[in-house]
Amino acid sequence: MIKLQERDLKHIWHPCGQMKDLAANPPLLIKSARGALITQEDGRQVIDAISSWWCKSLGHGHPLITQALQAQLAQFEHVMFGNTTYTAIIELSEKLAQLTPSLCKASFASDGSCAVEIALKMSLHARQITGETQRTKFMALENSYHGDTGLAMAVSDLGIYRLPYQAVLPNVSFLKNIPYVANKLDPLWHDCSSMWPALEQQLNQQAANLTAIIVEPLVQGAGGMLIYSKDFLVRLRKWTTQHNIHLIADEIMTGFYRTGLKLACDHAMIEPDFLCLGKGLTNGVLPLSVTLTSNAIYDLFYDDFEKGKTFFHSHTHSGNALATAAALACFNAFDVENIEQKVQTLEFTLIELLQQIATETGYLTNIRHLGGIVAADLVNAFDISRLGYLVGQEAIKRGALIRPIGNSLYWAPPLNIEYETLLQLRDITCDAIKTRCCVS
Amino acid sequence: MIKLQERDLKHIWHPCGQMKDLAANPPLLIKSARGALITQEDGRQVIDAISSWWCKSLGHGHPLITQALQAQLAQFEHVMFGNTTYTAIIELSEKLAQLTPSLCKASFASDGSCAVEIALKMSLHARQITGETQRTKFMALENSYHGDTGLAMAVSDLGIYRLPYQAVLPNVSFLKNIPYVANKLDPLWHDCSSMWPALEQQLNQQAANLTAIIVEPLVQGAGGMLIYSKDFLVRLRKWTTQHNIHLIADEIMTGFYRTGLKLACDHAMIEPDFLCLGKGLTNGVLPLSVTLTSNAIYDLFYDDFEKGKTFFHSHTHSGNALATAAALACFNAFDVENIEQKVQTLEFTLIELLQQIATETGYLTNIRHLGGIVAADLVNAFDISRLGYLVGQEAIKRGALIRPIGNSLYWAPPLNIEYETLLQLRDITCDAIKTRCCVS
Structure with a gap:
């Protein structure tokens, strides 16, 4: 498995990121994807919480x-x-x-x-x-x-x-x-x-x-x-x-x-x-x-x-x-799929779940949302360098592919994502924030 | 058939051409494509003589x-x-x-x-x-x-x-x-x-x-x-x-x-x-x-x-x-497909066939070729406006999709095109040139 990732780093210049970061945190090795879930070659799944850069609105493999x-x-x-x-x-x-x-x-x-x-x-x-x-x-x-x-x-x-x-x-x-x-x-x-x-x-x-x-x-x-x-x-x-x-x-x-x-x-x-x-x-x-x-x-x-x-x-x-x-x-x-209807429900679910994290952690501010997008800024109480990046990496390890923009964390999942998957996403995101936003 | 093409012109702005030309010469209505041949909805076939803007090097539907x-x-x-x-x-x-x-x-x-x-x-x-x-x-x-x-x-x-x-x-x-x-x-x-x-x-x-x-x-x-x-x-x-x-x-x-x-x-x-x-x-x-x-x-x-x-x-x-x-x-x-070998043969066939047209018509000059590309300039003896465009349209009617660039006519077919198809392409191109390069 490591061998494939090494081969990747030898020949691929990935978009929109510092390659030295990818050497430190190797790219996920993807095997398959269905709906909001991406499966890695080792069997672990990650939730595609940002619809692969906001494009997979109906999920993978429709x-x-x-x-x-x-x-x-x-x-x-x-x-x-x-x-x-x-x-x-x-x-x-x-x-x-x-x-x-x-x-x-x-x-x-x-x-x-x-x-x-x-x-x-x-x-x-x-x-x-x-x-x-x-x-x-x-x-x-x-x-x-x-x-x-x-x-x-x-x-x-x-x-x-x-x-x-x-x-x-x-x-x-x-x-x-x-x-x-x-x-x-x-x-x-x-x-x-x-x-x-x-x-x-x-x-x-x-x-x-x-x-x-x-x-x-x-x-x-x-x-x-x-x-x-x-x-x-x-x-x-x-x-x-x-x-x-x-x-x-x-x-x-x-x-x-x-x-x-x-x-x-x-x-x-x-x-x-x-x-x-x-x-x-x-x-x-x-x-x-x-x-x-x-x-x-x-x-x-x-x-x-x-x-x-x-x-x-x-x-x-x-x-x-x-x-x-x-x-x-x-x-x-x-x-x-009646997406126009589904996104109305999703809008309320997303903001409700993110607010639960805000309440539980105290590390989210400037919460904002519209339709299938919800976002907040991480409270960087301890002036941690690249906090958003660290929270993102922590979430990936725990099973959710999020990619904070600077210290702005957001979800923009497939519009037909299952409620149960969103509950998992909430828990993973919450744990990632709790792990990374404080200094122990 | 006409109805579909009218619907096209109502809503599509095609690339790289004047839309008024497409109103005069409606877009070909494509049904399927295999190898170097494109089949229209009415059953007529056209040879893809320029590999669909030089990209279909192995032909369609490989x-x-x-x-x-x-x-x-x-x-x-x-x-x-x-x-x-x-x-x-x-x-x-x-x-x-x-x-x-x-x-x-x-x-x-x-x-x-x-x-x-x-x-x-x-x-x-x-x-x-x-x-x-x-x-x-x-x-x-x-x-x-x-x-x-x-x-x-x-x-x-x-x-x-x-x-x-x-x-x-x-x-x-x-x-x-x-x-x-x-x-x-x-x-x-x-x-x-x-x-x-x-x-x-x-x-x-x-x-x-x-x-x-x-x-x-x-x-x-x-x-x-x-x-x-x-x-x-x-x-x-x-x-x-x-x-x-x-x-x-x-x-x-x-x-x-x-x-x-x-x-x-x-x-x-x-x-x-x-x-x-x-x-x-x-x-x-x-x-x-x-x-x-x-x-x-x-x-x-x-x-x-x-x-x-x-x-x-x-x-x-x-x-x-x-x-x-x-x-x-x-x-x-x-x-x-052993393309490296095939293109060597193709190179000689292309120039041979285009030279046959030059000899037969007298309307080709500045003949040039390299690999799977052969080109020549049309001799515009009668100062015909948009001669290349007219020859291209004539060839399409006769069954070959060529698109002269200005008055430069060229072939860049799939590299694995059949010899018999090239003979057809020669005949069609030759007839199109003979029809359009003179004034009767």
Whole structure:
């Protein structure tokens, strides 16, 4: 067993972590996974408490998705999507078009970052076509994260992801002091008018040169599962419309019921100009991302080829048929499993269980939750270095795969996770915190 | 049938083309695909003459890959790869490490663009760590294409892909007048010393601030299947080493026998500092890309977490198990099918057949070829607008999916394509050219 892990460390540069940490705490050796449970080669199970980076919303090995993949595999896997099509992707695009009133044109990629790049590029390119050539700037929110490719990284505020590459990134402004909330009962959730004037002032300063503002609607994932006011999103949509600035909603993490509704934007009853989806789109089974936009945008690019308005962005696997089959099956699985209903129950269970830990340990503060996400900051009473990391490692040893972001601990499990598994997750998390947050 | 295509056009924004063209020439409606043949819903077949954008090197529905996918599907599809691993990806990374003498560390993504971004970012980040903070510039070759995300686009010379986004891209210099060749018998292939001084002068001007030079080794795909001197690649490697500048080889198109050898770099017997692979890596079955680098680079980032040297770049589906299973099966399939041998035969067949067309029609010039790629420019004797596009559409109607790049026509079929299918491809291409290149 150790031998396999040594072989891993010899040849694999894992994503999003310091490899020296993996030498100290070797990667878990996975054999299989079903539902919310991952089984290691030695038979030990761990709960996938964060849905494998927030993508396995229906858990591992969902039978409806497996069946769809097997059926597609018997037909074809992938055909260049430049000038071909097929029934499954037509049906998927129709489902995607039904998510919002008017975002009816779908551009497909694989990595989530690429969906964000497509939105940013379409916005900027549209300005070239309309002659608004001064509109070349992007704006994003403080604590934002939108991906790790050039432009996606440029609109990400988190320093660890962008600072080493600053020399090759365009200048982007970040909106400060946004109205964070604890949950939907927070007065700011419904009304952030007290904070709006200061926000509007920042916005107005940039208005003339902005082409688009990009947001993770309501929940900022990599920023530490920070939740902000629904009313702020309403106001931002109104302001961007008034100032002819595109609003890009990066729902790669929040989409498909993670926040309780099909889209996070639905809480605010707003529609962006561009909507980016990924992760839960295929239940994290295969890489597939999509950027949706309106006919208003699409029509700007639609012209005789010679006019030079073509959006040439492409990826080899745009429209991959296996990924598409998985995504189409997900739409069915969300209905069959009645996920919209389940996430309502889950929302209450998650916050109840985390509050039990807070009460029992006294080491949780700033508790926040929305839909299938609950988070809190660890109280670092003894100034322990890398406390979040240590708590995470302790939980893994005890059977739950959590990955605190800094000292922010969170759960974002499969939306159909069993109640009994959540009780285990509570106990494991509680023990991990008790073990690591004090000095004995 | 028409109805499905209308539904497609209502909701799908296809990659890499003007949608108005697709309204005029509706997308082919695909039902299934096997080997080099794609079957449409109405039963008509088309030859996949360009391997679905150069990725299906073993053809569609390869049984070894299908079996591997079915087996992996029974275990698990994808588990967050941050701190987990599994046997198949360890075995794949070992196979990848064997491709070159010292590029033994693999970072995985899905889209090819992301593999390029990883290489560019690692190079730049390494300079921050070593304190060479003046090295912030990238250089690329004229006619280069490396992808459509921010940094990948910045190092792409082709205007249609980058000009609308110029305002948000870093400045990149492009090396001009590189020694293009017709084939391996071209004297320049072995010796470009006559052109080197002028090239070296351009390089020397940039040397102080460069962190990396990125190239598509030997064949520039989207640039129009342009082939350049092996000796130039040898000299460029030598020059970059002497000047402490990283060489990034983007073998996303050329890798895995497309140019006749396992890697295009093998023709020049050189090793880059970063190697990007994709497309043929999974035989175009699933999106998977990888960036390989050396321990020398890896070790720069390897330190205590607190030192702030972590490479945080990550994608949700990094290490996707289904894509990995497909890639591992490909290594086996390449051996079982004896592709290295087959491509030698294919190389001669392709050029022979294209030369037959040239002789018969008189409408082909600048014929060039390497391994499983053969290309030529259409002679536009009657100044026909969008001649290449028209020839492509004509070929599709007659049963071959080709997609000329501008007026450059090329074949890059599955490397195991049947000889009889190539004869059909010759006849179809020949008829398409005869029909479109003259005015009747």
